[in-house]
Amino acid sequence: MNFDEIIDRRGTHNVKWDEMQAIYGVSPDDGLAMWVADMDFAAPDCVREAIHNQANHGVMGYFGNDGPYRDAICWWMENRHGWSVDPKSIFTTHGLVNGTALCVDAFTNVGDGVVLFTPVYHAFARVIRAAGRNVVECQLLNNNGRYEYDFDAYDAQMTGSERMVILCSPHNPGGRVWSKAELEAVAAFAKRHNLILVSDEIHHDLIMPGHTHIPMTKIDGIEDRLVMMTATTKTFNIAGSHSGNVIIADPDLRAKFAARMAALGLSPNSFGLFMAMAAYSPEGAAWVDELCIYLDGNRRLFDEGANAIPGVKSMALESTYLAWVDFEGTGMTRDEFTSRVQTAAKIAPNHGPSFGLGGENFLRFNLATPRSRIEDAVGRLKAAFSDLQ
Numbered sequence: 001m002n003f004d005e006i007i008d009r010r011g012t013h014n015v016k017w018d019e020m021q022a023i024y025g026v027s028p029d030d031g032l033a034m035w036v037a038d039m040d041f042a043a044p045d046c047v048r049e050a051i052h053n054q055a056n057h058g059v060m061g062y063f064g065n066d067g068p069y070r071d072a073i074c075w076w077m078e079n080r081h082g083w084s085v086d087p088k089s090i091f092t093t094h095g096l097v098n099g100t101a102l103c104v105d106a107f108t109n110v111g112d113g114v115v116l117f118t119p120v121y122h123a124f125a126r127v128i129r130a131a132g133r134n135v136v137e138c139q140l141l142n143n144n145g146r147y148e149y150d151f152d153a154y155d156a157q158m159t160g161s162e163r164m165v166i167l168c169s170p171h172n173p174g175g176r177v178w179s180k181a182e183l184e185a186v187a188a189f190a191k192r193h194n195l196i197l198v199s200d201e202i203h204h205d206l207i208m209p210g211h212t213h214i215p216m217t218k219i220d221g222i223e224d225r226l227v228m229m230t231a232t233t234k235t236f237n238i239a240g241s242h243s244g245n246v247i248i249a250d251p252d253l254r255a256k257f258a259a260r261m262a263a264l265g266l267s268p269n270s271f272g273l274f275m276a277m278a279a280y281s282p283e284g285a286a287w288v289d290e291l292c293i294y295l296d297g298n299r300r301l302f303d304e305g306a307n308a309i310p311g312v313k314s315m316a317l318e319s320t321y322l323a324w325v326d327f328e329g330t331g332m333t334r335d336e337f338t339s340r341v342q343t344a345a346k347i348a349p350n351h352g353p354s355f356g357l358g359g360e361n362f363l364r365f366n367l368a369t370p371r372s373r374i375e376d377a378v379g380r381l382k383a384a385f386s387d388l389q
């Protein structure tokens with residue numbers, strides 16, 4: 001594991017580096033890609049071997065006997081998260097944006113409301129709207145650089161047309177690892193308003209030292225409304241495999257979900273399954289442990305540099321590698337601070353408003369890159385805002 005190694009991704013058909021010029025006007029020749037949530041690190045050897053084995057065999061036909069694949073998922077959830085999964089409760093989707101879209105399709109109708117706690121991962125709102133449902137934005141409170149819920153306000157917002165709530169746990173952006181009390185409050189909210197609760201836990205392995213992720217399944221009394229979503233893809237940097245798991249304990253919800261998958265003719269891509277069997281292993285676990293320590297070092301370095309710029313505040317990440325940075329204190333317009341980051345610093349970040357209400361004054365920076373690039377990014381940001389020093 002050499003997370004310091006710079007691997008040149010330019011010209012390899014990856015969205016993060018190869019499309020930043022077109023989207024942000026930042027050249028990959030001298031700019032830094034800090035947007036899309038994938039990492040600039042090679043996947044662990046065990047995962048790469050699984051792909052090599054396929055290529056070496058040469059025949060890449062349909063996958064059969066998915067028992068060992070389901071066992072690998074159960075092993076990981078039990079060993080890493082203390083969560084006992086029934087193998088028959090696992091569905092494999094084409095990633096979790098697809099998983100979200102399938103949940104919206106299976107459990108809600110056109111015109112229904114789907115609740116999001118914003119700012120939150122932008123693709124949720126995109127698929128909800130594309131499916132003709134309404135996004136109900138319940139804004140998180142920013143309590144001195146830490147997101148918290150405001151359930152009295154959310155209760156007052158509900159109209160009765162809401163059918164589902166999607167939770168991002170841990171939270172992207174903002175990096176919160178929700179406490180047991182917070183998860184219980186989300187569960188109580190879902191019960192009060194009779195909502196299906198979809199818990200997207202794709203970032204559950206990327207936890208900073210000192211914090212512990214609690215799977216939503218640990219909260220009592222919601223099994224009949226709970227849908228869990230997990231994936232290997234963020235954890236092991238294999239998002240291109242477009243593979244994810246929707247895990248549903250309740251038999252009625254499971255039947256509805258299975259019916260939609262059948263109607264859409266969905267079955268998984270074998271490469272995602274081979275990679276998951278290899279990744280969900282002791283070797284994969286050791287790699288993730290090292291990765292989290294490295295990411296923690298990156299976020300400390302980044303936060304120290306960013307927070308030294310007057311008026312700039314990076315949220316202290318408890319999980320994920322996505323720094324969520326508040327520029328409100330600079331007193332600049334969004335256009336001005338964005339232009340300084342993109343044009344002066346030549347960094348391509350995600351823009352806050354795409355994450356919904358509350359994201360207006362933020363940019364999101366992806367820190368999953370070799371440390372020398374984080375040092376570079378901090379230097380560029382300090383220079384771009386040097387008149388504020």
Ligand SMILES: Cc1ncc(COP(=O)(O)O)c(C=O)c1O
Binds near residue numbers: 037095097098
């Ligand atoms: C919360 C969350 N869910 C889902 C995804 C993407 O899932 P997939 O690539 O499996 O569609 C992301 C990617 O950043 C994410 O942050």
